[in-house]
Amino acid sequence: KDGACGRSVCTAHMLARRATSLARGYRRLGTKPEAKPVFFDMVHSNNAARVRLWMALKRPGGMAEAIDVRMVTYPELQTASFAAINPLKKVPGLLRADGTTVFESSVILNYLEDKYSEEGPAFTPSTAEGRQEMELLCRVHDLYIASPNTTAAGFSHSQGAMYLSAGWHGPPRGMDLKTRSLKLGEIWRQLCWLEAAVAASASTGPHLMGEQRTLADLTWFPTCVFMEFMLPRFFGWPQLWGDNQRMPSGLGCHVRLPSPPTPFPALARWYAAMRTTPAFASVRNDIYSYWQGLEAAGQWQPILDEIAANSDPTLKLTYGVPNSVQLHYQAPPPPGKATGRYINQPDKGDVADEHMAAPVLMRDGRELCPPASLEHMGFALKLWPSKCADLSDDEQVVATYYDEVRGLVKEASGAARVFIFDHTLRESGNTDLNATAGGSAAPVPRVHCDYTEGGAPRRLQQLGEEGIFSKLRGRTLTPAEAAALAAGRFAFINVWRSIDEEHPVLQQPLAVCDERSVPEADRFLYELRFPDRTGENYSLRHSAAHQWYAYPHMTKDECLVFKVYDKKEDGGPRFVFHTAFTDPASPPDAPPRRSIEVRAIAFYDPPPLAPEELATRAAPGSSTGAAHPHRDPR
Known part of the structure; x- marks a missing residue:
């Protein structure tokens, strides 16, 4: 029947049948309703063992005098007799002294702890907070x-x-x-x-x-x-x-x-x-x-x-087992030479660019709980799908992807404004570390950090002199406005992602180092000598203490965000060393790695906008942007 009356009749019949079944179950299992409680156990069951521990620990000598124990076999679990004890046909089960059945281990434990609260030590805290x-x-x-x-x-x-x-x-x-x-x-x-x-x-x-x-x-x-x-x-x-x-x-x-x-x-x-x-x-x-x-x-x-x-x-x-891999660390220069390389001009022979393979333990960043963050480790993995139709096309990247990255960097860093100034495409089949106009570069297979203590402020000054276009103001910032931004806290932040539509990253993944494992003495200068300026990287001396992380099988919808410079000096991460590396777990037929990295500057406490500028903001929530991409070798 439909309705409450029909349900009541069905419930009454069900209870009657259950009472009959229980009585049969008691007889078959050798237990009477008026007997002391009976605990149904299996030797290997982890949930039943919870109750077994309680019985052994509740009072000296255990609770055997107060509660009977029946060991059950797998065949017995499937019988109608045991289904009368626990309709789920699993242990633990408990028959109370009044014949009522109890199942689910947490319910049984809470009942026993309450029922025998005067016996032995309490296994439940006395305060509401403790419970x-x-x-x-x-x-x-x-x-x-x-x-x-x-x-x-x-x-x-x-x-x-x-x-x-x-x-x-x-x-x-x-x-x-x-x-x-x-x-x-x-x-x-x-x-x-x-x-x-x-x-x-x-x-x-x-x-x-x-x-x-x-x-x-x-x-x-x-x-x-x-x-x-x-x-x-x-x-x-x-x-x-x-x-x-x-x-x-x-x-x-x-x-x-x-x-x-x-x-x-x-x-x-x-x-x-x-x-x-x-x-x-x-x-x-x-x-x-x-x-x-x-x-x-x-x-x-x-x-x-x-x-x-x-x-x-x-x-x-x-899980929990780092893999041994080889990373290429920069070798310190010989006497009389600096470490670095010439870019877009002939090598003058006064710099050395030698690196050596060294073993490190590579940890799985996906195992970090809680996940890594820019604030605590200097890097973070973010799920951030892109609407850019072709991430290998410079014009589409600038027109669409830069805005997406701007929002990602703001969320990951907590910065108030973000300026995107550059991007680079990389493909594992290339050999040139520097991208030509409209082309792609090779992954960088050496440990480095893109900026130094002195180099990052100079790079910001250079960008300001070249002209930082502000989407908030709809114009290029004046030198004074750029200097005002540099006076506050700023950070250079990279955003790296795969652009492969079909495959996750299966070769030459990117690794990042927890800066807390890198003492300042391990860093040394690497110069990038352009025709018109000299940029600076940090290189790193090898140490087995460096803690490296990679995120296996990154997809196109995932971004690795990491700081390469932070002006704030409070003991937090400032220089995240990174490198591409050869993963010994890569399949022999792994597709080439194709990736894009975007470079941004995050401003945390910029000067407030004038009232007339606030009234003409181009779009709510937008922040500083670039009119065109610069090219940067890193």
Whole structure:
């Protein structure tokens, strides 16, 4: 029937059938409604282990006298008897003493903690703020790691990416490699978030929330055992909180390799501290040994076969492991010579331009959580689609793309006005580092920063003398107006993007260096000797301490924005060194890299406009622009 009356009748019938089913379930499972509560467990279940930890820790000797425990097998999960306990047919489940069923691990834990609040230590903070923080820790685990948020076939929780496959579990529970890749990325992001949360509390105690052990510790620890066992073995991650070794058999290597330091030191310390408690050590042993048995039985072989057959280089399965690459650092000049090169004029023999390959660790910038920003690291990746029909056409770039870049730089930097003065096209098939009019240049395969402490102000002065066209005023700035802009804070900012319509960047990507890893003593001058002026770059002495980042497989809609000079001296990034490099992971048939870089000057505190100028602004929100592109060798 339709309507409330019909629904009430249906509900009554449903409840009657459920009561009958429950009674049958009690008899088959050997449990009576009037018995003490019964907890239904599985030895390897991370969610059930949360409850098992609670029972072991709540009071000395555990809670076995107050709560019965039934270990369940996989076949039993599928029976009608167990469906009467948990209609989702999974553990944990709980029968209250009055016969009412409870499922979902967080609900069970909260009920038990409330029911037995007078027993042993409290695992729930006493303040509203503490409870809120604990609930958030648990909620993030349950929503983003342990739950698919649906009971429909074909959907899996993020943690399932570590062990579920169609080949072992059947198509309804399996996933394709792209889905697995995305879910592994979700695990990484949530661990980054958890690391930051734990680091903030680390000084007050060894638990996730500091001094007090809470339900959050019980929630995350069993799942972290899954990660400890699976992520290094089958997906090439570093050992997150174990013996600092990894065995990436899933990546075609069956030997144990030295692991990079854990990317989650606060979590590693927490995990080690929890393992010193017998209850946590026992749960780890239960789960770890279970998965060891299934590894021997071949559970991960279908996943390893999928990885071995993968031909898509954009699918990312490994996190937290930098790649060793060679970057070309400038060699210091011999006595009597400067470092640099002549441009558009003959070489006079008084400069040296030698560079040498040196090994560095290249980190994946996409793994940074939170993402890099101009304020903290000097660079940022931005999704910024362009409406420019042809980014290789100078006229279209100036007419359309410059305005887009102006808006991007304002958003990324927080600057009040932005002046675009130049752009360069680059293609990996070229050999000339300097673009000719209407042409493209080669990627620059050497570590450099475009401006120096003294060179950036001089370049701004030169541009002012050449004439800076102001879209706000509709005219060229006077020398006095240009000088007023230079008196305040300004920054030179580059915007780099691929212009390939079909492919992501698969060769000669751009790398940027976290300036916090570059001491001033590592920088030295590189001169660009034009017929009419001498420009300055910074070169860099090699150091293994330099922290390099690249953003793999950038698409045309993504821009890498980075500072090459900032007048502000407050300890923040000012000179971001960068370079193109040969990526050993590039496919042998990778398409050529085609890119455009636009150069801008951001003004943070420009002089205010006069009232008559405000009244004649060309367009709301516009800022200083260029009437035509200059050419710059960088």
